[in-house]
Amino acid sequence: MTSALAQFASPDWQSRPEPILLPSGIPGIQLPRGALTEIHGLASSGRTSLLIAILAAATARQEICALVDAEDAFDPATAAQAGVALDRLVWIRSAHNAEHALKATDLLIQGGGFGLVALDFGDTPPATARRISLTSWFRLRRAVEHTPTVLLSVSLQPNARTCASLLIECRREKAAWAGSPAAPGRLLRGISVRATATERSKVCSPAFMAQAI
Protein backbone atom coordinates (compact mmCIF):
# COMPACT_ATOMS: atom_id res chain seq x y z
CA MET A 1 0.00 0.00 0.00
CA THR A 2 2.71 2.38 1.00
CA SER A 3 4.84 1.45 -1.99
CA ALA A 4 1.87 1.90 -4.31
CA LEU A 5 1.20 5.37 -2.91
CA ALA A 6 4.88 6.12 -3.16
CA GLN A 7 4.79 5.15 -6.80
CA PHE A 8 1.96 7.62 -7.46
CA ALA A 9 3.63 10.25 -5.36
CA SER A 10 6.90 10.01 -7.27
CA PRO A 11 7.72 13.19 -9.15
CA ASP A 12 7.49 11.61 -12.63
CA TRP A 13 4.15 9.79 -12.29
CA GLN A 14 2.71 12.03 -14.99
CA SER A 15 5.50 11.34 -17.45
CA ARG A 16 4.64 9.31 -20.52
CA PRO A 17 6.57 6.23 -21.44
CA GLU A 18 9.22 6.73 -24.06
CA PRO A 19 7.78 6.04 -27.53
CA ILE A 20 9.12 3.17 -29.60
CA LEU A 21 11.38 4.59 -32.29
CA LEU A 22 11.58 3.18 -35.78
CA PRO A 23 14.31 3.60 -38.36
CA SER A 24 13.20 5.90 -41.15
CA GLY A 25 15.53 4.57 -43.81
CA ILE A 26 17.71 7.70 -43.41
CA PRO A 27 20.55 7.28 -40.90
CA GLY A 28 20.08 9.54 -37.90
CA ILE A 29 16.31 9.94 -38.19
CA GLN A 30 14.00 7.75 -36.14
CA LEU A 31 10.23 8.01 -36.11
CA PRO A 32 8.13 7.59 -32.95
CA ARG A 33 5.22 5.15 -33.02
CA GLY A 34 1.91 6.42 -31.73
CA ALA A 35 2.79 10.04 -32.46
CA LEU A 36 2.61 12.64 -35.20
CA THR A 37 5.76 13.47 -37.16
CA GLU A 38 5.70 16.46 -39.46
CA ILE A 39 7.98 16.85 -42.47
CA HIS A 40 8.07 20.26 -44.06
CA GLY A 41 10.09 22.15 -46.61
CA LEU A 42 9.84 24.05 -49.85
CA ALA A 43 9.16 22.42 -53.19
CA SER A 44 12.12 20.34 -54.44
CA SER A 45 13.59 20.30 -50.94
CA GLY A 46 13.52 16.48 -50.75
CA ARG A 47 10.39 16.09 -48.55
CA THR A 48 8.78 13.57 -50.87
CA SER A 49 12.03 11.66 -51.32
CA LEU A 50 12.24 11.38 -47.53
CA LEU A 51 8.59 10.28 -47.33
CA ILE A 52 9.13 7.64 -50.01
CA ALA A 53 12.29 6.42 -48.27
CA ILE A 54 10.29 6.08 -45.04
CA LEU A 55 7.53 4.20 -46.88
CA ALA A 56 10.10 1.91 -48.50
CA ALA A 57 11.68 1.12 -45.12
CA ALA A 58 8.26 0.46 -43.55
CA THR A 59 7.07 -1.84 -46.34
CA ALA A 60 10.41 -3.65 -46.19
CA ARG A 61 9.59 -4.37 -42.53
CA GLN A 62 6.39 -6.01 -43.87
CA GLU A 63 4.20 -3.28 -42.43
CA ILE A 64 1.05 -2.19 -44.20
CA CYS A 65 1.16 1.53 -44.93
CA ALA A 66 -1.37 4.09 -46.05
CA LEU A 67 -0.77 7.27 -48.01
CA VAL A 68 -3.48 9.91 -48.01
CA ASP A 69 -2.61 12.06 -50.98
CA ALA A 70 -4.34 15.40 -50.64
CA GLU A 71 -3.09 16.71 -54.00
CA ASP A 72 -3.04 13.45 -55.98
CA ALA A 73 0.71 13.89 -56.51
CA PHE A 74 2.01 10.38 -55.71
CA ASP A 75 3.83 8.66 -58.57
CA PRO A 76 3.66 4.86 -58.14
CA ALA A 77 6.40 4.26 -60.72
CA THR A 78 9.11 6.28 -58.96
CA ALA A 79 7.93 4.94 -55.58
CA ALA A 80 8.33 1.38 -56.82
CA GLN A 81 11.84 2.25 -58.09
CA ALA A 82 12.62 3.64 -54.63
CA GLY A 83 11.73 0.30 -53.07
CA VAL A 84 8.15 0.84 -51.91
CA ALA A 85 6.25 -2.46 -52.04
CA LEU A 86 3.06 -1.22 -53.67
CA ASP A 87 1.07 -4.26 -52.56
CA ARG A 88 1.63 -3.16 -48.97
CA LEU A 89 0.48 0.37 -49.66
CA VAL A 90 -3.06 1.72 -49.52
CA TRP A 91 -3.27 4.92 -51.54
CA ILE A 92 -6.11 7.37 -50.96
CA ARG A 93 -6.43 10.12 -53.59
CA SER A 94 -8.49 12.89 -52.09
CA ALA A 95 -8.23 15.14 -55.15
CA HIS A 96 -7.32 18.57 -53.80
CA ASN A 97 -9.68 18.35 -50.84
CA ALA A 98 -7.94 18.75 -47.48
CA GLU A 99 -11.10 18.02 -45.49
CA HIS A 100 -11.58 14.69 -47.26
CA ALA A 101 -7.93 13.87 -46.63
CA LEU A 102 -8.32 14.51 -42.89
CA LYS A 103 -11.49 12.39 -42.72
CA ALA A 104 -9.81 9.55 -44.61
CA THR A 105 -6.79 9.72 -42.29
CA ASP A 106 -9.03 9.59 -39.25
CA LEU A 107 -10.87 6.53 -40.63
CA LEU A 108 -7.59 4.76 -41.42
CA ILE A 109 -6.22 5.35 -37.92
CA GLN A 110 -9.50 4.28 -36.32
CA GLY A 111 -9.45 1.14 -38.50
CA GLY A 112 -6.10 0.20 -36.99
CA GLY A 113 -3.40 -2.21 -38.03
CA PHE A 114 -1.33 0.17 -40.14
CA GLY A 115 2.36 0.55 -39.48
CA LEU A 116 2.44 3.99 -41.01
CA VAL A 117 -0.19 6.47 -42.16
CA ALA A 118 1.15 9.39 -44.19
CA LEU A 119 -0.79 12.53 -44.95
CA ASP A 120 0.65 14.37 -47.93
CA PHE A 121 -0.17 18.09 -48.07
CA GLY A 122 3.04 18.73 -50.02
CA ASP A 123 1.46 20.84 -52.77
CA THR A 124 -1.42 22.24 -50.75
CA PRO A 125 -1.16 26.04 -50.64
CA PRO A 126 -0.02 27.23 -47.18
CA ALA A 127 -3.17 29.34 -46.82
CA THR A 128 -5.33 26.24 -47.23
CA ALA A 129 -3.16 24.11 -44.94
CA ARG A 130 -3.25 26.79 -42.24
CA ARG A 131 -7.05 26.70 -42.29
CA ILE A 132 -6.96 23.16 -40.88
CA SER A 133 -7.91 23.75 -37.30
CA LEU A 134 -5.66 22.75 -34.45
CA THR A 135 -8.57 20.64 -33.18
CA SER A 136 -8.24 18.41 -36.23
CA TRP A 137 -4.56 17.86 -35.55
CA PHE A 138 -5.30 17.17 -31.86
CA ARG A 139 -7.95 14.67 -32.92
CA LEU A 140 -5.46 12.86 -35.16
CA ARG A 141 -2.79 12.91 -32.47
CA ARG A 142 -5.25 11.57 -29.91
CA ALA A 143 -6.42 8.85 -32.32
CA VAL A 144 -2.89 7.64 -33.02
CA GLU A 145 -1.82 7.64 -29.36
CA HIS A 146 -1.38 4.19 -27.81
CA THR A 147 -1.31 2.58 -31.26
CA PRO A 148 1.73 1.16 -33.05
CA THR A 149 1.09 3.48 -35.99
CA VAL A 150 3.47 6.20 -37.14
CA LEU A 151 1.50 9.23 -38.35
CA LEU A 152 3.36 11.40 -40.84
CA SER A 153 2.41 14.70 -42.35
CA VAL A 154 4.19 16.34 -45.28
CA SER A 155 3.61 20.00 -46.04
CA LEU A 156 5.21 23.22 -47.19
CA GLN A 157 5.14 24.74 -43.70
CA PRO A 158 4.63 23.27 -40.23
CA ASN A 159 0.90 23.22 -39.46
CA ALA A 160 0.34 20.86 -36.54
CA ARG A 161 2.40 22.99 -34.15
CA THR A 162 2.40 21.40 -30.67
CA CYS A 163 0.60 18.28 -31.87
CA ALA A 164 3.72 17.06 -33.68
CA SER A 165 6.14 15.06 -31.57
CA LEU A 166 8.87 15.28 -34.17
CA LEU A 167 9.45 18.03 -36.71
CA ILE A 168 11.69 17.41 -39.70
CA GLU A 169 12.64 20.30 -41.93
CA CYS A 170 14.04 19.42 -45.35
CA ARG A 171 16.32 21.76 -47.21
CA ARG A 172 17.93 21.16 -50.56
CA GLU A 173 21.63 21.86 -50.41
CA LYS A 174 22.35 21.40 -54.10
CA ALA A 175 21.20 19.63 -57.21
CA ALA A 176 23.74 17.31 -58.76
CA TRP A 177 23.98 17.40 -62.54
CA ALA A 178 26.28 15.24 -64.62
CA GLY A 179 27.81 16.42 -67.88
CA SER A 180 28.68 19.89 -69.04
CA PRO A 181 25.90 22.51 -69.23
CA ALA A 182 24.06 22.77 -72.56
CA ALA A 183 25.79 19.65 -73.80
CA PRO A 184 23.84 16.61 -74.93
CA GLY A 185 23.87 13.79 -72.44
CA ARG A 186 23.60 16.03 -69.38
CA LEU A 187 21.79 14.27 -66.54
CA LEU A 188 20.05 15.22 -63.30
CA ARG A 189 21.84 12.86 -60.89
CA GLY A 190 19.95 13.78 -57.74
CA ILE A 191 19.71 16.29 -54.94
CA SER A 192 21.54 16.61 -51.63
CA VAL A 193 19.11 17.12 -48.77
CA ARG A 194 19.72 18.33 -45.24
CA ALA A 195 17.00 17.05 -42.92
CA THR A 196 16.86 18.83 -39.58
CA ALA A 197 14.91 16.84 -37.01
CA THR A 198 13.72 18.68 -33.90
CA GLU A 199 12.30 16.75 -30.96
CA ARG A 200 11.85 18.40 -27.56
CA SER A 201 14.59 20.90 -28.33
CA LYS A 202 16.97 18.13 -29.39
CA VAL A 203 18.21 18.82 -32.90
CA CYS A 204 19.72 16.34 -35.33
CA SER A 205 20.66 17.32 -38.88
CA PRO A 206 21.64 14.35 -41.01
CA ALA A 207 22.12 14.79 -44.74
CA PHE A 208 21.24 12.32 -47.47
CA MET A 209 21.44 12.15 -51.22
CA ALA A 210 18.26 11.46 -53.16
CA GLN A 211 19.49 9.93 -56.39
CA ALA A 212 17.62 10.33 -59.64
CA ILE A 213 19.59 7.61 -61.41
Next chain:
Amino acid sequence: MFACLHGPGNLTALAFEFSPTVEQTSADTVALDVSGLDRLFGLPQDIAVAIARRAADTGLECHIALAANPDAAICAARGFRPSVPSVIPQGDEAKFLAPLPLTLLAPSPELLETLDRWGIRRFHELAALPPLGIAERLGPEGLRLRDMARGEAERKLLPIQDPLRFEDEIEPEYPIDLLDPLAFLMARLINGLTTRLATRGLATDELRLRLKLENRETHVRTLRLPVPSLDSKAFLKLLHLDLSAHPPNAPIVHVWLGVNPQKPQAAQGGLYVPTAPEPIGLELTLARIKAIVGEDRAGSPRLLDTHRPGAFRMDPPSLPTAVATVAPPRLTLRVFRPPRPARVTLAEGHPSFITAPSIRGKVIDRAGPWRTSGDWWTLDPWSRDEWDIALSDGVLYRLYCSPAGWFVEGSYD
Protein backbone atom coordinates in the same frame (compact mmCIF):
# COMPACT_ATOMS: atom_id res chain seq x y z
CA MET B 1 -37.02 -39.18 -32.68
CA PHE B 2 -38.25 -37.46 -35.83
CA ALA B 3 -39.73 -34.06 -36.48
CA CYS B 4 -41.92 -32.84 -39.27
CA LEU B 5 -42.44 -29.29 -40.51
CA HIS B 6 -45.51 -28.56 -42.59
CA GLY B 7 -46.32 -25.22 -44.15
CA PRO B 8 -45.27 -22.71 -46.83
CA GLY B 9 -41.79 -21.27 -47.23
CA ASN B 10 -38.22 -22.52 -47.31
CA LEU B 11 -38.62 -25.29 -44.73
CA THR B 12 -35.60 -27.21 -46.00
CA ALA B 13 -33.21 -24.46 -44.95
CA LEU B 14 -34.80 -24.37 -41.52
CA ALA B 15 -34.57 -28.16 -41.20
CA PHE B 16 -30.91 -28.16 -42.18
CA GLU B 17 -30.18 -25.78 -39.35
CA PHE B 18 -31.15 -28.57 -36.93
CA SER B 19 -30.24 -31.80 -38.67
CA PRO B 20 -28.17 -33.02 -41.59
CA THR B 21 -30.75 -35.77 -42.31
CA VAL B 22 -33.70 -34.09 -43.95
CA GLU B 23 -36.37 -35.61 -46.17
CA GLN B 24 -38.43 -33.48 -48.52
CA THR B 25 -41.65 -35.49 -48.14
CA SER B 26 -43.67 -33.12 -50.31
CA ALA B 27 -43.53 -29.54 -51.47
CA ASP B 28 -44.89 -28.26 -48.16
CA THR B 29 -43.68 -31.00 -45.81
CA VAL B 30 -40.20 -31.73 -44.52
CA ALA B 31 -39.23 -34.51 -42.11
CA LEU B 32 -35.95 -34.53 -40.20
CA ASP B 33 -34.12 -36.77 -37.79
CA VAL B 34 -33.69 -34.95 -34.47
CA SER B 35 -32.02 -37.81 -32.60
CA GLY B 36 -29.27 -36.44 -30.45
CA LEU B 37 -30.67 -32.93 -30.19
CA ASP B 38 -31.76 -33.75 -26.66
CA ARG B 39 -28.14 -33.19 -25.63
CA LEU B 40 -28.41 -29.63 -26.89
CA PHE B 41 -31.98 -28.71 -26.02
CA GLY B 42 -33.22 -31.29 -23.50
CA LEU B 43 -36.70 -32.80 -23.69
CA PRO B 44 -38.56 -33.30 -27.02
CA GLN B 45 -40.82 -30.39 -26.05
CA ASP B 46 -37.73 -28.18 -25.77
CA ILE B 47 -36.53 -29.32 -29.20
CA ALA B 48 -39.93 -28.48 -30.66
CA VAL B 49 -39.90 -25.05 -28.99
CA ALA B 50 -36.39 -24.35 -30.32
CA ILE B 51 -37.49 -25.20 -33.88
CA ALA B 52 -40.62 -23.10 -33.50
CA ARG B 53 -38.62 -20.14 -32.19
CA ARG B 54 -36.17 -20.33 -35.10
CA ALA B 55 -39.08 -20.59 -37.55
CA ALA B 56 -40.61 -17.48 -36.05
CA ASP B 57 -37.26 -15.66 -36.30
CA THR B 58 -37.01 -16.46 -40.00
CA GLY B 59 -40.62 -15.50 -40.62
CA LEU B 60 -41.87 -19.03 -41.40
CA GLU B 61 -45.34 -20.15 -40.37
CA CYS B 62 -45.24 -23.92 -40.12
CA HIS B 63 -46.76 -26.68 -38.04
CA ILE B 64 -44.26 -28.74 -36.10
CA ALA B 65 -44.72 -32.28 -34.79
CA LEU B 66 -42.32 -34.67 -33.08
CA ALA B 67 -42.81 -38.46 -32.88
CA ALA B 68 -40.87 -41.69 -32.59
CA ASN B 69 -41.30 -42.47 -36.29
CA PRO B 70 -41.39 -40.17 -39.28
CA ASP B 71 -44.87 -41.11 -40.58
CA ALA B 72 -46.52 -40.39 -37.25
CA ALA B 73 -44.81 -37.01 -37.13
CA ILE B 74 -45.87 -36.27 -40.71
CA CYS B 75 -49.50 -37.21 -40.01
CA ALA B 76 -49.58 -35.11 -36.85
CA ALA B 77 -48.01 -32.08 -38.55
CA ARG B 78 -50.44 -32.30 -41.46
CA GLY B 79 -53.52 -33.19 -39.43
CA PHE B 80 -53.39 -30.99 -36.36
CA ARG B 81 -53.34 -27.21 -36.45
CA PRO B 82 -52.39 -26.39 -32.88
CA SER B 83 -50.83 -23.10 -31.85
CA VAL B 84 -48.10 -25.07 -30.07
CA PRO B 85 -45.98 -27.88 -31.56
CA SER B 86 -47.36 -31.44 -31.28
CA VAL B 87 -45.15 -33.85 -29.35
CA ILE B 88 -46.39 -37.46 -29.52
CA PRO B 89 -45.20 -39.59 -26.59
CA GLN B 90 -43.64 -42.88 -27.64
CA GLY B 91 -46.26 -45.68 -27.45
CA ASP B 92 -49.23 -43.30 -27.55
CA GLU B 93 -49.14 -42.73 -31.30
CA ALA B 94 -52.39 -44.60 -32.03
CA LYS B 95 -54.29 -42.71 -29.34
CA PHE B 96 -52.83 -39.37 -30.43
CA LEU B 97 -53.53 -39.83 -34.13
CA ALA B 98 -56.97 -41.44 -33.64
CA PRO B 99 -59.23 -38.53 -34.69
CA LEU B 100 -57.38 -37.73 -37.94
CA PRO B 101 -59.12 -38.37 -41.29
CA LEU B 102 -57.87 -41.20 -43.52
CA THR B 103 -57.22 -38.83 -46.44
CA LEU B 104 -54.01 -37.78 -44.64
CA LEU B 105 -52.55 -41.21 -45.42
CA ALA B 106 -52.97 -40.49 -49.16
CA PRO B 107 -54.45 -43.91 -50.10
CA SER B 108 -55.26 -44.75 -53.70
CA PRO B 109 -58.73 -43.53 -54.82
CA GLU B 110 -60.05 -47.11 -55.12
CA LEU B 111 -58.87 -48.00 -51.60
CA LEU B 112 -60.30 -44.81 -50.16
CA GLU B 113 -63.65 -45.53 -51.83
CA THR B 114 -63.69 -49.09 -50.42
CA LEU B 115 -62.92 -47.89 -46.90
CA ASP B 116 -65.53 -45.17 -47.26
CA ARG B 117 -68.15 -47.76 -48.25
CA TRP B 118 -67.20 -49.72 -45.10
CA GLY B 119 -67.78 -46.59 -43.06
CA ILE B 120 -64.12 -46.26 -42.09
CA ARG B 121 -63.10 -42.62 -42.27
CA ARG B 122 -60.83 -41.99 -39.27
CA PHE B 123 -57.44 -43.36 -38.16
CA HIS B 124 -58.83 -45.12 -35.08
CA GLU B 125 -61.45 -46.94 -37.18
CA LEU B 126 -58.80 -48.34 -39.52
CA ALA B 127 -56.43 -49.09 -36.62
CA ALA B 128 -59.12 -51.21 -34.94
CA LEU B 129 -59.49 -53.57 -37.94
CA PRO B 130 -57.82 -57.02 -37.69
CA PRO B 131 -54.61 -57.21 -39.73
CA LEU B 132 -55.38 -60.65 -41.18
CA GLY B 133 -58.73 -59.48 -42.58
CA ILE B 134 -57.15 -56.35 -44.07
CA ALA B 135 -54.39 -58.42 -45.67
CA GLU B 136 -57.00 -60.73 -47.23
CA ARG B 137 -59.23 -57.92 -48.54
CA LEU B 138 -56.92 -54.92 -49.19
CA GLY B 139 -53.52 -56.51 -49.64
CA PRO B 140 -50.13 -55.04 -48.53
CA GLU B 141 -51.26 -51.45 -49.24
CA GLY B 142 -54.03 -51.87 -46.69
CA LEU B 143 -51.62 -53.28 -44.10
CA ARG B 144 -49.26 -50.35 -44.64
CA LEU B 145 -52.10 -47.87 -44.13
CA ARG B 146 -53.18 -49.70 -40.96
CA ASP B 147 -49.63 -49.52 -39.54
CA MET B 148 -49.50 -45.81 -40.31
CA ALA B 149 -52.89 -45.24 -38.71
CA ARG B 150 -51.66 -46.98 -35.56
CA GLY B 151 -48.44 -44.90 -35.65
CA GLU B 152 -46.36 -48.03 -35.92
CA ALA B 153 -44.96 -47.69 -39.46
CA GLU B 154 -41.18 -47.96 -39.31
CA ARG B 155 -39.09 -46.65 -42.16
CA LYS B 156 -35.90 -44.75 -42.81
CA LEU B 157 -35.87 -41.16 -44.08
CA LEU B 158 -34.84 -40.54 -47.66
CA PRO B 159 -32.42 -37.67 -46.97
CA ILE B 160 -31.90 -34.98 -49.56
CA GLN B 161 -28.43 -33.72 -50.33
CA ASP B 162 -27.97 -30.12 -49.34
CA PRO B 163 -27.34 -28.31 -52.63
CA LEU B 164 -25.10 -25.79 -50.83
CA ARG B 165 -26.84 -22.89 -52.50
CA PHE B 166 -26.97 -20.15 -49.97
CA GLU B 167 -29.51 -17.64 -51.10
CA ASP B 168 -32.64 -16.13 -49.70
CA GLU B 169 -35.22 -13.64 -50.78
CA ILE B 170 -37.90 -11.48 -49.33
CA GLU B 171 -40.76 -9.52 -50.80
CA PRO B 172 -41.76 -6.45 -48.81
CA GLU B 173 -45.44 -5.63 -48.37
CA TYR B 174 -44.96 -2.24 -50.02
CA PRO B 175 -42.26 -0.80 -52.31
CA ILE B 176 -39.21 0.44 -50.43
CA ASP B 177 -37.66 3.71 -51.51
CA LEU B 178 -35.41 4.45 -48.52
CA LEU B 179 -32.16 2.80 -47.61
CA ASP B 180 -32.81 2.29 -43.90
CA PRO B 181 -35.93 0.12 -44.26
CA LEU B 182 -34.07 -1.86 -46.91
CA ALA B 183 -31.21 -2.33 -44.45
CA PHE B 184 -33.65 -4.00 -42.01
CA LEU B 185 -34.65 -6.51 -44.68
CA MET B 186 -31.05 -7.09 -45.74
CA ALA B 187 -30.08 -7.66 -42.10
CA ARG B 188 -32.68 -10.45 -41.86
CA LEU B 189 -31.37 -12.08 -45.02
CA ILE B 190 -27.72 -11.69 -44.03
CA ASN B 191 -28.26 -13.04 -40.52
CA GLY B 192 -30.10 -16.08 -41.87
CA LEU B 193 -27.46 -16.82 -44.48
CA THR B 194 -24.52 -16.39 -42.10
CA THR B 195 -26.24 -18.68 -39.57
CA ARG B 196 -26.69 -21.32 -42.25
CA LEU B 197 -23.06 -20.92 -43.29
CA ALA B 198 -21.90 -21.15 -39.69
CA THR B 199 -23.81 -24.39 -39.07
CA ARG B 200 -21.77 -25.97 -41.86
CA GLY B 201 -18.48 -24.42 -40.80
CA LEU B 202 -18.36 -22.26 -43.92
CA ALA B 203 -17.84 -18.57 -44.65
CA THR B 204 -18.35 -16.42 -47.72
CA ASP B 205 -16.19 -14.24 -49.93
CA GLU B 206 -18.91 -12.88 -52.19
CA LEU B 207 -22.27 -11.21 -51.62
CA ARG B 208 -24.71 -10.97 -54.52
CA LEU B 209 -27.65 -8.63 -54.11
CA ARG B 210 -30.46 -8.54 -56.66
CA LEU B 211 -33.19 -5.96 -56.27
CA LYS B 212 -36.32 -6.00 -58.39
CA LEU B 213 -37.59 -2.50 -58.86
CA GLU B 214 -41.05 -1.08 -59.29
CA ASN B 215 -40.26 -0.08 -62.89
CA ARG B 216 -39.55 -3.78 -63.69
CA GLU B 217 -35.78 -3.23 -63.83
CA THR B 218 -33.30 -5.30 -61.84
CA HIS B 219 -30.54 -3.67 -59.80
CA VAL B 220 -27.65 -6.07 -59.22
CA ARG B 221 -24.67 -5.46 -56.94
CA THR B 222 -21.85 -7.90 -56.21
CA LEU B 223 -19.37 -7.41 -53.38
CA ARG B 224 -16.19 -9.46 -53.31
CA LEU B 225 -14.35 -9.76 -50.02
CA PRO B 226 -10.59 -10.20 -49.68
CA VAL B 227 -10.97 -13.24 -47.41
CA PRO B 228 -13.93 -15.48 -46.52
CA SER B 229 -15.76 -14.14 -43.49
CA LEU B 230 -18.92 -14.52 -41.42
CA ASP B 231 -19.09 -10.97 -40.07
CA SER B 232 -22.76 -10.18 -40.67
CA LYS B 233 -22.46 -6.63 -39.30
CA ALA B 234 -19.61 -5.87 -41.71
CA PHE B 235 -21.59 -7.40 -44.61
CA LEU B 236 -24.58 -5.21 -43.83
CA LYS B 237 -22.44 -2.08 -43.57
CA LEU B 238 -20.65 -2.90 -46.84
CA LEU B 239 -23.95 -3.39 -48.65
CA HIS B 240 -25.31 -0.22 -47.07
CA LEU B 241 -22.31 1.80 -48.23
CA ASP B 242 -22.40 0.22 -51.68
CA LEU B 243 -26.09 1.00 -52.12
CA SER B 244 -25.48 4.55 -50.90
CA ALA B 245 -22.89 4.95 -53.65
CA HIS B 246 -25.00 3.11 -56.27
CA PRO B 247 -28.65 3.63 -55.35
CA PRO B 248 -31.39 1.92 -57.38
CA ASN B 249 -33.41 4.25 -59.58
CA ALA B 250 -36.86 3.14 -58.42
CA PRO B 251 -38.55 1.72 -55.31
CA ILE B 252 -37.72 -1.89 -54.49
CA VAL B 253 -40.37 -4.61 -54.60
CA HIS B 254 -38.22 -7.73 -54.16
CA VAL B 255 -34.88 -8.41 -52.45
CA TRP B 256 -32.71 -11.44 -53.24
CA LEU B 257 -29.39 -12.14 -51.59
CA GLY B 258 -26.96 -14.93 -52.39
CA VAL B 259 -23.56 -15.71 -50.94
CA ASN B 260 -20.71 -17.81 -52.21
CA PRO B 261 -19.85 -20.55 -49.67
CA GLN B 262 -16.13 -20.92 -49.00
CA LYS B 263 -14.00 -22.60 -46.40
CA PRO B 264 -12.98 -20.03 -43.77
CA GLN B 265 -9.40 -18.89 -43.91
CA ALA B 266 -7.30 -20.18 -41.03
CA ALA B 267 -3.93 -18.54 -40.59
CA GLN B 268 -1.69 -18.21 -37.61
CA GLY B 269 0.13 -14.93 -37.12
CA GLY B 270 3.79 -14.96 -36.29
CA LEU B 271 5.21 -13.49 -33.13
CA TYR B 272 7.59 -11.24 -35.04
CA VAL B 273 5.31 -10.35 -37.95
CA PRO B 274 4.03 -6.75 -37.76
CA THR B 275 0.32 -6.36 -37.27
CA ALA B 276 -1.77 -5.68 -40.33
CA PRO B 277 -5.32 -4.36 -40.70
CA GLU B 278 -7.97 -7.02 -40.30
CA PRO B 279 -9.03 -7.76 -43.93
CA ILE B 280 -12.78 -7.25 -43.52
CA GLY B 281 -12.20 -4.20 -41.34
CA LEU B 282 -9.90 -2.76 -44.01
CA GLU B 283 -12.54 -3.43 -46.67
CA LEU B 284 -15.08 -1.60 -44.53
CA THR B 285 -12.71 1.31 -43.90
CA LEU B 286 -11.98 1.62 -47.62
CA ALA B 287 -15.69 1.49 -48.43
CA ARG B 288 -16.26 4.36 -46.01
CA ILE B 289 -13.36 6.31 -47.52
CA LYS B 290 -14.60 5.62 -51.07
CA ALA B 291 -17.94 7.09 -50.05
CA ILE B 292 -16.02 10.30 -49.25
CA VAL B 293 -13.34 10.56 -51.96
CA GLY B 294 -14.85 8.57 -54.81
CA GLU B 295 -15.17 4.99 -56.00
CA ASP B 296 -11.87 4.65 -57.90
CA ARG B 297 -9.72 6.82 -55.64
CA ALA B 298 -8.79 4.35 -52.90
CA GLY B 299 -6.90 1.08 -53.14
CA SER B 300 -3.48 -0.32 -53.85
CA PRO B 301 -1.65 0.99 -56.93
CA ARG B 302 -0.56 -1.58 -59.50
CA LEU B 303 1.86 -0.66 -62.26
CA LEU B 304 0.81 -1.72 -65.75
CA ASP B 305 3.10 -3.60 -68.07
CA THR B 306 3.80 -0.68 -70.38
CA HIS B 307 6.27 2.16 -70.78
CA ARG B 308 3.48 4.73 -71.10
CA PRO B 309 4.12 7.41 -68.43
CA GLY B 310 1.70 7.40 -65.50
CA ALA B 311 0.22 3.98 -66.35
CA PHE B 312 -1.23 2.35 -63.25
CA ARG B 313 -4.52 1.07 -61.97
CA MET B 314 -6.14 0.97 -58.55
CA ASP B 315 -6.82 -2.53 -57.22
CA PRO B 316 -8.44 -3.64 -54.00
CA PRO B 317 -5.82 -4.34 -51.34
CA SER B 318 -4.72 -7.96 -51.41
CA LEU B 319 -2.50 -10.12 -49.31
CA PRO B 320 1.11 -9.08 -50.03
CA THR B 321 3.31 -11.77 -51.46
CA ALA B 322 6.61 -10.24 -52.49
CA VAL B 323 9.34 -9.49 -49.99
CA ALA B 324 10.49 -5.89 -50.34
CA THR B 325 14.12 -4.82 -50.08
CA VAL B 326 15.51 -1.55 -48.79
CA ALA B 327 16.92 0.71 -51.50
CA PRO B 328 18.90 3.97 -51.12
CA PRO B 329 16.77 7.14 -51.20
CA ARG B 330 15.62 8.05 -54.70
CA LEU B 331 14.67 11.41 -56.09
CA THR B 332 10.90 11.30 -56.36
CA LEU B 333 8.56 12.98 -58.78
CA ARG B 334 5.44 14.75 -57.54
CA VAL B 335 2.99 14.45 -60.39
CA PHE B 336 0.58 17.16 -61.45
CA ARG B 337 -2.73 15.48 -62.34
CA PRO B 338 -3.66 16.60 -64.94
CA PRO B 339 -0.34 17.87 -66.37
CA ARG B 340 -0.16 21.66 -66.43
CA PRO B 341 -0.17 23.11 -69.96
CA ALA B 342 2.82 25.38 -70.40
CA ARG B 343 3.96 28.17 -72.69
CA VAL B 344 7.63 27.59 -73.44
CA THR B 345 10.09 29.99 -74.97
CA LEU B 346 12.83 28.20 -76.85
CA ALA B 347 16.42 29.27 -77.31
CA GLU B 348 18.54 27.21 -79.70
CA GLY B 349 15.89 24.49 -79.62
CA HIS B 350 15.85 24.21 -75.82
CA PRO B 351 13.41 25.62 -73.24
CA SER B 352 14.58 28.93 -71.82
CA PHE B 353 11.46 30.37 -70.13
CA ILE B 354 8.38 28.57 -68.80
CA THR B 355 4.94 29.89 -67.97
CA ALA B 356 2.30 27.52 -66.58
CA PRO B 357 -0.41 27.71 -63.89
CA SER B 358 1.40 28.59 -60.60
CA ILE B 359 4.78 28.21 -62.38
CA ARG B 360 6.80 30.95 -64.02
CA GLY B 361 10.53 31.27 -64.37
CA LYS B 362 13.68 31.21 -66.36
CA VAL B 363 15.36 27.88 -67.03
CA ILE B 364 18.71 28.02 -65.30
CA ASP B 365 19.74 24.39 -65.87
CA ARG B 366 18.40 21.55 -67.94
CA ALA B 367 18.93 17.98 -69.07
CA GLY B 368 17.33 16.49 -72.12
CA PRO B 369 15.53 16.03 -74.35
CA TRP B 370 14.78 12.37 -73.78
CA ARG B 371 12.62 11.08 -76.59
CA THR B 372 10.22 8.26 -75.80
CA SER B 373 7.29 6.76 -77.68
CA GLY B 374 5.16 3.67 -77.62
CA ASP B 375 1.91 1.96 -78.51
CA TRP B 376 2.36 3.09 -82.15
CA TRP B 377 0.90 -0.24 -83.17
CA THR B 378 -2.37 0.60 -81.40
CA LEU B 379 -5.07 3.22 -81.88
CA ASP B 380 -3.69 5.19 -78.93
CA PRO B 381 -0.01 5.89 -79.63
CA TRP B 382 2.05 8.29 -77.55
CA SER B 383 5.34 10.11 -77.98
CA ARG B 384 7.08 12.84 -76.04
CA ASP B 385 10.36 14.70 -75.53
CA GLU B 386 11.21 15.15 -71.86
CA TRP B 387 13.41 17.69 -70.12
CA ASP B 388 14.50 17.89 -66.50
CA ILE B 389 14.76 21.60 -65.77
CA ALA B 390 15.75 23.81 -62.86
CA LEU B 391 13.77 27.04 -62.84
CA SER B 392 14.74 30.36 -61.34
CA ASP B 393 12.08 29.81 -58.62
CA GLY B 394 14.36 27.09 -57.20
CA VAL B 395 12.21 24.13 -58.16
CA LEU B 396 13.14 21.17 -60.36
CA TYR B 397 10.47 20.22 -62.86
CA ARG B 398 9.88 17.59 -65.49
CA LEU B 399 8.74 19.19 -68.71
CA TYR B 400 7.62 17.40 -71.84
CA CYS B 401 6.55 18.21 -75.34
CA SER B 402 3.96 15.97 -76.96
CA PRO B 403 1.88 16.37 -80.14
CA ALA B 404 -0.75 18.04 -77.90
CA GLY B 405 1.72 20.73 -76.80
CA TRP B 406 4.00 21.55 -73.88
CA PHE B 407 3.18 20.33 -70.38
CA VAL B 408 4.78 20.38 -66.93
CA GLU B 409 4.37 16.81 -65.68
CA GLY B 410 5.48 17.35 -62.11
CA SER B 411 8.19 18.53 -59.78
CA TYR B 412 11.11 16.62 -58.33
CA ASP B 413 11.01 16.68 -54.57
